[in-house]
Amino acid sequence: MEPELPPASEERPDPVPMLLDGLTESQAKAVQATEGPVLVLAAAGSGKTRVITRRIAFLVACGVPPWSIMALTFTNKAAGEMRERVMKLTSDILGLPESTARGLTVTTFHSLCARLLRRFAEPAGLKPDFTIYDSSDQVSLVKKTIESLQLSTSNWPARSVLGAISAAKNQLLDAEAFAARSQDFYSKTISKIYTSYDKAMRTAGAVDFDDLLVLTAKTLKNDASVRDECRRRWKYLLIDEYQDTNHAQFVIASMLAGDDTSSGPAGPNIFVVGDPDQAIYGWRGADITNILEFEDHYPRAKVITLGENFRSTEPILAIADGLIRNNQLRKHKDLYTSTPGGDKVEVTLTRDEHHEASLIADWFKKLHDGDFAGPKAHRGLAWREMAVLYRTNALSRVIEDTLRASGIPYMIARGTAFYEREEVRNALAYLRVVANAADSVSLGRIINVPTRGLGATTIGKLEETADMQGIPLMQAVRMAPQIPGVNARALAACARFIELIDNWTGNGSFMGSELSGSLADLVERVIRESGLEAMYRAQAAAGKNESDLERLDNLAELVSSARDFELEYQPDSDPALDAPIADRPQTVPPLLAMLRAYLESVSLVADADTVDPEQGAVTMLTLHAAKGLEFPAVAIIGLEEGMLPHVRALQSEREMEEERRLCFVGITRAMRHLHMSTAKYRTIRGLSERTIPSRFVSELNQKHCIFSDQSAIDSGLAGTGWDGEPRTERHIVEEDESGNSISRGGGGGGGGGGKYPVGCLVRHPQFGVGRVRQIAGGLNARATVEFKTVGTKTLVLEYARLQRLDGGE
C-alpha cells in the first residue's frame, strides 16, 4: 500500500519534521525508508531503539494503520518499552489517542508464535489449550521417554539428547526428516527418542520453546490460508536484534513479509536492525548469516549503517573497538563518538572473588557518594545507574553477599527465578492441569503433593496404562477402577483428586456458580484447596528453616501476580478469542482463556524482563541478559580464561569469537564508568583454583586503561603482578598505529623472543619434548608447542614450567 500523508491538522505543526528532530542523517534515512526491505547495521549505542520507535511513529504519521505494523523484539521488556515510547511519540507529537498504540503488534518472536499457534491451533496440529514446557519440564519428559525406550539415562543424558533434538528443530528438521538422515547408531538412537518425545509432547498437549518457533514456521510455510491471513493483517514488519535470529525465525519473518517478487512495488516491507558484532546466541541456533545475507535474500534492500555511538565515553569505546578487532571472522566497522574525553577504564587484578566483590562494592560506593571537589567533580550516581555483569549466574552469589553486607541495594535480573521455586512451580503445575488436563508432566509433579497416598507403585501402574493406551495420565487416573492391581486406598485417593480438579474447572466448563470468574480467586482456591498452603504452613510450623515461611509469602505473591495480570488483561486482544475460524462458534470460556494467557505469560518471561530502572538498586545480570541495556557505571567480573572466555568455547575459534563479542557487548553497556576485574584465585565448585587472566584483558587498548594489581595488598603474599612477572617485562603486546593492542603470534621480531624463541626445543613435565611453534604475547604470554607425542598444545608460559633444551639460557 502507498502511504498517504494524513490531512494536515490546523493547529499542529507538520509532525514529520518533529519525528526526525535530533536524528543523524542516517538515522533519519532509516526512519523514512518506509517501503521495501531495509537492513540497518547499527553499532552498539548508535540509537537503534530510537530509530525503530521513530519509524513506527513515522509510519503511523504517514497513515499506516497501527494494527498493520508488527515489531519483534528480543524480550518482553524491550517490547513493553518500545510500545511505551511509540505511544508517547504518537500522542505527544501526532496528537493521537493512547489507544493508537494498542493496535500495534509489539512483541517477542516467542509470544507472537504462542499467540498464532493458539489462533491457528488446528492447522498447526495442536489443541488451543497447549501448555508451554520449560527446560525442566522438557528434561522430565525426555527422561521418561528414554526410560520407556529401555535406554539408560546415563548413556543418554537428557540434557545432551535435548540439545541434539533442539539443534535438529532449529534446522526445521522434524522427527521424520531427522530419522531419514540418521545413519549411525548415535543419531539413530537420538532419532528414536526424538520421535517418541514428540509423540509424548503432543499427547500431553504441550510444546517446548523450539516448537513455538518451528511449528509456526511450518504452519506459515505449508498453510496458504494462514499465511495469507497474516499477510493481510501485517504490512510492515520490524525486527530488532536480527543478528540473533535463528533459522526458524528467519522463515517466520520471510513468510510474514512475503517474498521479494510478490509483494509491493519496492518489495516486502521488512525492516531489520542488528549488529553482527553483538551476535551472542550462536549456541542457541542463532544464525548470523541471516543478517549477513539479508541483501542476497532481498536484492533490492536498502542498507543503512549507524556508526556513531551516543552512549559511551571515548576510552570505553576505544577498548571495545580494540577488543573486537581481534575477531578475524568479521567485517570491520569503525566505532566513533563525537564526545571525546572521559575516565579511563579500570582493570584490576584481585586476590580472589571475595576481594573482587569488595573492591566493586567500594567502587560503587565511591561513585554513589560523588566527588564534589577537584577538576573531576561530579554528582553521585544513583544505585540504579550501576550494574555488575558476569558470564555465569554462579558468579552472582559472592557479589550478592558482599553488596548485602555493604548495605548496597541490589537486584538480580533473573526473571524466571520466582517461577522456578518449588512452591510456585507446584502451584503452577496445578493450574496447568486445570488449563490442560492432558499435561502429564505437570500432573506427575503434583499428583502426590501434598502426599495423598498415591505413591510410586500406584503412579507407576497409572503411567503404564497411559503409555500402553497412548492416553494422557489424567485419563488413566479417571480409569483407575478398571486398572488391575490398584488398591482400594489408592482408588479413593484418585477419586478425591479427580473431584478436586473437577471442582476448579466446573467439570470442564469453567462456568457455574462454583467459579467466580476471577483468575486470582481461582489461583487462591487452588493453592488452598490443593493442600499446598496447609503443607507449607505445617512445614513452617515445624520450624525446619526460615525458607518455609518464605514459601507461603511466595504463594501469596503468585496470587497477586495473577491479580495484576487480570487487571492488565485485555480479552479483545487475546487471539484465542479472536473471531472464530469459519463456521465454528467461539466457545472458549473467558476464565479459561485468561488462565491460558496467564500461564503463557509466565512461561515466556525472560531474565532481562525484571530489570527495573525505577528500582533504586544496583542491577546484577549475565552478559547475555545485558544485551540492549545501558548503565552509567558497569563492572564486569571474572575476566579469566575458562570463565570469560568460557571453557566450553576454548577449543573452537568460532566460539571464541562469540565469547569476545560477549565481552564486547558487556563493555559497550557502560556509558561513563567501566571496571573490569580478574581474580587471581577463584573458588569453583568448592575448590579454590589459581586462574589465568583472560586473553581479553591483554587485548584491551592500554592507552585507555588503568591496570592495577591489588592482589598482594593486605595479604602476606608477595606481589607478582598481572602475569607473575614485573610489569616492564610483559610488554610483548604490540600496538598498531592507533594504539590498539593486538595479540600476535609469530614471535620473530615482536619481542615474543624472550626465553623461548620460535623454533626452540622445550620439555614439559607432562607432555614431554616439543618444539615452540608460536609465541603469543599479552599480559599472560602463551606458547604454541608441537609435542612429539601429544600433538600441539597452547600453554601459558607462566604456568607451563617449560624447560629449554637446545642451548638457550
Added chain:
DNA sequence: TTGCGATCCCTTTTT
C-alpha cells in the same frame, strides 16, 4: 509409602 541422609555427578549463556 514416605522421608531423610549419603553419595554421586556436573559444571554456560536463555526464549
Added chain:
DNA sequence: GGGATCGCAA
C-alpha cells in the same frame, strides 16, 4: 557447592 538420585529405616 549444590542438585539429583539412591538406599535405607520407620
